[in-house]
Amino acid sequence: MANRFNALKADAHWQGVWDERRTFAADDHSAKPKSYVLEMFPYPSGKIHMGHVRNYTMGDVLARYRRMTGHEVLHPMGWDAFGMPAENAAMEKGVHPGNWTRANIATMKAQLKRLGFALDWSRELATCEPDYYGHEQALFLEFYKAGLVYRKESAVNWDPVDMTVLANEQVIDGRGWRSGALVEKRKLSQWFLKITQFADELLDGLGSLEHWPAKVRLMQENWIGRSRGLQFRFALSNDGSVEVFTTRPDTIYGASFVAVAADHPIAQALAAENPDAAAFVERCKQGGTTAAELETQEKLGFDTGLTAAHPLGAVDLPVYIANFVLMEYGTGAVFGVPAHDQRDFEFATKYRLPIRRVVADGDRTDPTFDDDAAYIGAGVLVNSRELDGMSVEDAKRAVIARAEEAGWGEGTTVYRLRDWGVSRQRYWGTPIPIIHCAACGEVPVPREQLPVVLPEDVSFDVPGNPLDRHPTWKHVACPSCGADALRDTDTLDTFADSSWYFIRFASAPEDKPFDKAVAASWLPVGQYIGGVEHAILHLLYARFWTRALRHVGMLDVAEPFTGLFTQGMVTHETYRLDIPDHDGPPAALWVSPSDLTVGEGGVLSFETPEGASIPIIRGRVEKMSKSKKNTVDPEPIVDQYGADAVRWFMLSDSPPERDLEWSENGIEGSWRFVQRMWRLVDAEAQPGDGADVALDRKLHQAIAGIAADIEALSFNKAVAKLYELTSAIEKAAPSTSRAQAVDTLLRLVAPMVPHLAEEAWAARGKAGLISDAAWPDVDPALLVDDEVTIAVQVNGKLRDTLVMVKGATKDMIEAAALASEKVVRALEGKTPRKVIVVPDRLVNIVA
RNA sequence: GCGGACGUGGCGGAAUCGGUAGACGCUGGAGACUUAAAAUCUUCUGCCCUUGGCGUGCGGGUUCGAGUCCCGCCGUCCGCACCA
Numbered sequence: 001m002a003n004r005f006n007a008l009k010a011d012a013h014w015q016g017v018w019d020e021r022r023t024f025a026a027d028d029h030s031a032k033p034k035s036y037v038l039e040m041f042p043y044p045s046g047k048i049h050m051g052h053v054r055n056y057t058m059g060d061v062l063a064r065y066r067r068m069t070g071h072e073v074l075h076p077m078g079w080d081a082f083g084m085p086a087e088n089a090a091m092e093k094g095v096h097p098g099n100w101t102r103a104n105i106a107t108m109k110a111q112l113k114r115l116g117f118a119l120d121w122s123r124e125l126a127t128c129e130p131d132y133y134g135h136e137q138a139l140f141l142e143f144y145k146a147g148l149v150y151r152k153e154s155a156v157n158w159d160p161v162d163m164t165v166l167a168n169e170q171v172i173d174g175r176g177w178r179s180g181a182l183v184e185k186r187k188l189s190q191w192f193l194k195i196t197q198f199a200d201e202l203l204d205g206l207g208s209l210e211h212w213p214a215k216v217r218l219m220q221e222n223w224i225g226r227s228r229g230l231q232f233r234f235a236l237s238n239d240g241s242v243e244v245f246t247t248r249p250d251t252i253y254g255a256s257f258v259a260v261a262a263d264h265p266i267a268q269a270l271a272a273e274n275p276d277a278a279a280f281v282e283r284c285k286q287g288g289t290t291a292a293e294l295e296t297q298e299k300l301g302f303d304t305g306l307t308a309a310h311p312l313g314a315v316d317l318p319v320y321i322a323n324f325v326l327m328e329y330g331t332g333a334v335f336g337v338p339a340h341d342q343r344d345f346e347f348a349t350k351y352r353l354p355i356r357r358v359v360a361d362g363d364r365t366d367p368t369f370d371d372d373a374a375y376i377g378a379g380v381l382v383n384s385r386e387l388d389g390m391s392v393e394d395a396k397r398a399v400i401a402r403a404e405e406a407g408w409g410e411g412t413t414v415y416r417l418r419d420w421g422v423s424r425q426r427y428w429g430t431p432i433p434i435i436h437c438a439a440c441g442e443v444p445v446p447r448e449q450l451p452v453v454l455p456e457d458v459s460f461d462v463p464g465n466p467l468d469r470h471p472t473w474k475h476v477a478c479p480s481c482g483a484d485a486l487r488d489t490d491t492l493d494t495f496a497d498s499s500w501y502f503i504r505f506a507s508a509p510e511d512k513p514f515d516k517a518v519a520a521s522w523l524p525v526g527q528y529i530g531g532v533e534h535a536i537l538h539l540l541y542a543r544f545w546t547r548a549l550r551h552v553g554m555l556d557v558a559e560p561f562t563g564l565f566t567q568g569m570v571t572h573e574t575y576r577l578d579i580p581d582h583d584g585p586p587a588a589l590w591v592s593p594s595d596l597t598v599g600e601g602g603v604l605s606f607e608t609p610e611g612a613s614i615p616i617i618r619g620r621v622e623k624m625s626k627s628k629k630n631t632v633d634p635e636p637i638v639d640q641y642g643a644d645a646v647r648w649f650m651l652s653d654s655p656p657e658r659d660l661e662w663s664e665n666g667i668e669g670s671w672r673f674v675q676r677m678w679r680l681v682d683a684e685a686q687p688g689d690g691a692d693v694a695l696d697r698k699l700h701q702a703i704a705g706i707a708a709d710i711e712a713l714s715f716n717k718a719v720a721k722l723y724e725l726t727s728a729i730e731k732a733a734p735s736t737s738r739a740q741a742v743d744t745l746l747r748l749v750a751p752m753v754p755h756l757a758e759e760a761w762a763a764r765g766k767a768g769l770i771s772d773a774a775w776p777d778v779d780p781a782l783l784v785d786d787e788v789t790i791a792v793q794v795n796g797k798l799r800d801t802l803v804m805v806k807g808a809t810k811d812m813i814e815a816a817a818l819a820s821e822k823v824v825r826a827l828e829g830k831t832p833r834k835v836i837v838v839p840d841r842l843v844n845i846v847a
Numbered sequence: 848g849c850g851g852a853c854g855u856g857g858c859g860g861a862a863u864c865g866g867u868a869g870a871c872g873c874u875g876g877a878g879a880c881u882u883a884a885a886a887u888c889u890u891c892u893g894c895c896c897u898u899g900g901c902g903u904g905c906g907g908g909u910u911c912g913a914g915u916c917c918c919g920c921c922g923u924c925c926g927c928a929c930c931a
Contacts, residue, residue: 215851219926222850227930246931259931297929329930336931342848343929416930535926653859653872661859665873672886673872679887708863720861720871727871791867796912798867825898836911842866846911 005678007642010759015116017758023771024063024118028507028518030072036522037063038502038561040530040538041078044104044126045085048111050570050624050662051531053634057650058567058715059529060117064751065710067118068775074522076505077112077119079105081128082429082494088178090428090460097428098456101128111635116643116754118771123505127497128428132504134451135513136496137433139549141444144434146552148194151442154421158186163464165425185285190423191432191490195544198551199224199415202543211563213657216535223536225416230400231331232409234258234308236319242266242308245330245414249403250395251337253384254358256348258308259301259322260333267321270304277302277321284323299324299347308335311408312385322347330414338374345374358384359392420541422493427458427466429491437478437485446479452487465489498538499545502528502560516555525561527713532566539564565713568659572630574619577606590629591616621661632662644753645671651715651752673723674756677749680730681760684742688734695732698725699741700782706748707775715752722749744776791842792817794826802843810837817843 018024039059042052056077063075079101086097093100105126112119125132143149157166161179165188176183195202203224206217230249233241242258260266262284271278280302301320308317317335324343325334338348338355348355355369359379367383369375381387387395403409423432431452433445445452455473458466467473468489478485500513506522507514542560549555575591582589596604596616604616624631638646649670654660702725709718725745732738743764750757750770761770785806790813792800800822804813814835817823823845830847837843 215926218851222927225927225930229931244931248931299929324929324931326930334931341931343931414930532925655860658859663859663873666859669873675886712863716860716871723871789867793867793912796866796910801867834911836866838866842912844866844911 003679003682005642005675005756005759007644007674007755008639010755011114011116011643014755014758015113017769018116018118018771019121021769022122023769024067024073024075024120025122026074026076026120026522027072028521032070032072034074034522035063035066035071036074036502036506036525037066037527038074038076038505038525038529040528040534041080041498041501042108043080043083043085044101044108046104046107048108048634050632050634052112053115053646054570054650054660055529055531055567056112056115056117057647058565058656058713059527060115060119060647061651061710061715061751062527062529062713064118064754064771065707065775067771068747068751068773069707070774073118074123074506075117075119076123077117077121078123078125078501078505079108079127080494080498080501081105081126082133082491082497084426084428086428087426087460094460096456096458098128098454101126101428111638114635114638114643115647118754123508125501125504125508127430127494127501130451130453131510132501133430133497134453135504136430136492136500137445137450137452138447139500139513139545139554140430140492140496141433141447141450142552142554143193143548144444146548148197148548148551149191150194150419151189151191153187154190154192155185156188156190158184158188160184161463188423188425190421191434191488192419192421193544193548195420195541196415196417198544198547199226199417200413201547202417202540205543205547205559209559209562209564212561213532213564213566216532216539216564216566219535220540223417223540227414227416229412229414230396230403230409231412231414232311232403234311234317234335236309237307237316240266242319242333243331244333244335245412246335248337248340248392248396249399250381250384250387250390250392251340251358252310252312252335252399253314253387254337254339254356255310255314255317255335256338256354256356257336257344257351258317258319258333259325259336259347260319261325261327262321262323263327264321264325264332266304266306266319266333270321277304280321284321297323299343299350301347301351303351311403318353320347320351328418329416339369340374340376342374342376356383358382358387420493420495420544422496423490424493425465425468425489426491427454427460429494430497431467432488432490432492434488435476435478435485436488437480437483439483440478440480440485443478443480443485449479467491495537495541496545499541500549502542503546503549503555514555520556523555523557524559525563527563527565528561529565529567531569535566565656567656568654569623570662571621571659572624572632572662573621574628574630575604576617576619578615578617590627592629593632621659623659624662637667641667641671642674642755644756645674648673648719648753652719653716655716656713673726674753677726677745677753677756678760680726681742681746681764684739684764686734688736688738690735690737692732692735692737695728695735695737695741696779697782697785698728699737699744700779703744703748703776704778704783707778710751719752722752746770747773747776788840790817790840792820792823793842793844794823795846796844797826799823799826806840808839810839813837813839813843817845 037059039055063073066073081101086101089095089100090097127133159166159176159179159181161181162176166176175181203226206220209217227247229245229247231245233243235241262281267281271281301322304319304321306319308319336344336347338344339357340359356367357369358381360382361375361379365382378392381390381395390398400411431454433452435443435445437443455470458470474487474489476485476487502525503514503519507518509515546557546560575596576589577591591606597607598604606614606616622628649667702721705721706718729738729741746757746760757770787803788806790802790804791798792802800820802816814837827847832845832847834846
């Protein structure tokens with residue numbers, strides 16, 4: 001046994017052994033309890049980054065621990081391989097998106113393998129391959145058949161230079177992020193998935209997800225945004241009518257106007273014949289949508305000249321077009337109650353509309369309202385005829401009941417959630433398996449013609465969608481009538497790909513998306529780990545997709561992920577060149593940590609190739625990003641320190657849900673600990689004999705504590721306990737206990753530093769792999785100490801501590817405490833009035 | 848604006864039920880080994896006026912006892928954003 005751990009050699013050796021023996025392949029037919037551990041699969045952007053390393057290390061510790069505790073573990077890995085960066089690379093470098101993506105996958109797979117993750121690579125998948133997306137097309141058509149897919153005109157962000165649709169995130173200050181062109185709103189026919197049909201289920205289902213962070217559940221709840229209220233129709237003075245929705249039907253007698261959105265049909269109709277109205281509508285559209293703009297934007301209206309008849313016979317209300325009413329929410333029209341809604345209050349103030357109090361604010365019941373803000377609190381109804389004296393809640397119910405009885409309105413539920421638009425005018429995605437026929441309309445691609453495969457011969461030298469311009473691809477015969485027809489040339493949003501990959505991991509037959517029974521034997525995912533940036537979209541879409549599959553009878557699973565953990569980011573200090581009068585782009589000033597020179601006293605500088613030295617300003621600690629140039633590439637770090645030191649660092653110090661700051665000192669410390677454990681094992685070559693009960697106790701307390709910490713994903717606490725245990729073993733004299741403790745320590749650290757553990761396990765002549773070893777058993781008798789330290793307080797202040805046998809009686813403890821010299825001194829001759837004794841913990845003497 | 852989380856040494860953090868605040872790691876100091884350095888080992892490291900006093904953002908409260916519970920502030924971060 002060498003006295004130094006050669007990580008590079010050990011890493012390669014044991015990774016080879018695991019591969020060869022298929023150690024981490026999951027057996028569908030195992031009799032053991034099944035455990036599905038999953039980390040969010042990566043986008044193959046080129047190289048792995050520290051965020052991946054942290055994410056996958058956490059999942060790996062849990063997966064390895066679960067194996068050791070007797071579970072059949074499914075821990076797979078794959079690639080979220082469709083998406084825009086591949087097309088951007090194609091435009092910039094002239095490479096085919098497929099070649100670029102597959103090369104990246106090869107690189108990143110090799111990098112992940114070097115970290116020794118316990119992954120079942122036999123289940124690897126890439127969403128960009130027809131054997132994945134073909135099945136996705138089949139699922140899309142199942143949803144289509146079940147009426148969960150429909151097509152509708154919808155406004156999109158259109159980049160006129162790149163001739164493509166942009167996601168909202170890609171529009172920066174109204175311009176396309178690549179082209180810089182002013183983005184237009186354009187109406188396009190788009191496919192939608194009916195996620196709103198599941199709004200209630202998705203909202204109510206959150207209640208069952210007790211192992212999800214409360215924050216994520218709340219974010220989804222707000223995103224779905226369920227509101228109950230009254231929807232009803234106002235008769236208009238032009239014999240038309242307008243439908244409005246309100247969550248405050250109780251305030252109906254306080255209404256003083258009706259407002260419709262600028263793109264509401266009533267506004268559109270008026271704009272068509274009245275140039276002033278048209279100008280106002282146009283002005284509304286130009287309004288900014290950023291936070292700051294909305295905050296300061298004035299409430300503006302245009303009087304249509306129409307009036308609306310109050311359904312309960314109060315005065316007629318003027319109808320306005322208003323810039324603050326959204327067409328997308330509710331009915332696109334509201335009634336305004338200025339006294340009890342802040343926006344209505346501002347609007348009414350500007351246009352001198354009546355402001356009438358209908359909810360008492362404490363003892364203020366006067367109909368005249370002269371506060372400078374709306375009153376939105378609870379109270380008793382006033383100035384509201386038959387509603388007077390009711391609470392807000394009672395009045396809401398009363399008005400809804402009355403509306404339903406009289407037939408002019410009904411209680412309804414409205415959601416903030418909209419249906420999921422999935423059409424993308426892009427090449428590198430799953431082709432939408434629909435054919436458009438002049439005679440037959442939309443025709444699904446017949447099952448036997450799936451997959452609809454992307455054409456390889458595409459070019460990106462001109463803007464626009466290569467699928468649409470391809471000379472032959474879109475021309476097909478209509479499956480229904482045989483006439484010339486056209487394929488849909490849009491592809492699916494890549495969030496569709498990630499909405500079911502965890503099911504395909506569990507079961508991947510060739511002839512169908514998955515086998516219902518096999519998939520259900522693994523699902524739901526017991527522990528899902530990923531970044532909080534997916535708290536809403538990905539996690540909501542995957543929940544929807546799973547429920548939609550249940551709806552069509554393909555899978556009996558309600559929730560895909562019963563446990564969710566959102567890990568923190570990996571951060572690093574930032575560095576900037578100290579050039580006072582720099583007039584170039586500020587981004588040019590950032591300097592990568594690897595380009596710094598450390599001078600005397602830790603002073604940082606940047607040496608130019610010409611030999612000049614520029615001082616450096618240390619910036620904030622921020623998420624590693626290319627733009628701030630504060631990334632640290634994992635690969636050379638693994639080369640230098642080995643996989644185990646990197647893994648150990650990822651688990652140390654910071655709680656997993658918080659940010660972890662990368663530091664040179666930190667990785668050095670981890671490397672030292674790996675070597676220290678190795679020396680400990682090495683020195684144990686000649687074991688002593690005899691028992692060491694104190695060490696046995698520490699060991700068993702560590703086994704129980706570390707198990708609890710890993711199960712709670714509190715890796716930083718488990719790491720601290722392992723440091724303590726290692727120190728305790730180092731300090732212990734040779735004994736059989738000590739020799740056993742070393743063997744046990746190896747099993748306890750095996751999930752975290754598996755290469756070291758295997759190497760040491762083999763060196764100590766143990767049979768088999770430590771990866772297949774069982775987690776050590778705990779002897780409950782050794783968990784309790786026979787001696788305890790008892791704190792002695794006088795008036796709540798610590799004065800002494802006593803070491804006593806565990807289980808000493810209150811009288812014994814009290815007597816011992818009162819006998820303490822330090823206590824006598826602290827009492828200063830006073831007589832104790834009261835003595836509180838908490839057995840085995842503390843005594844508090846009150847004087 | 849609405850919703851939520853958090854605030855503990857020089858730093859990351861621990862304290863699971865209201866019971867010895869600061870485990871463990873990093874940084875730093877001192878020493879041992881060494882011709883020397885690295886590595887390693889030992890030891891100290893919250894603050895101060897050190898038989899003691901003060902300390903968990905600030906101010907109150909409950910309690911024998913509060914980092915932990917309650918009330919009111921201040922600060923930081925995150926999400927949503929004219930959602931009727």
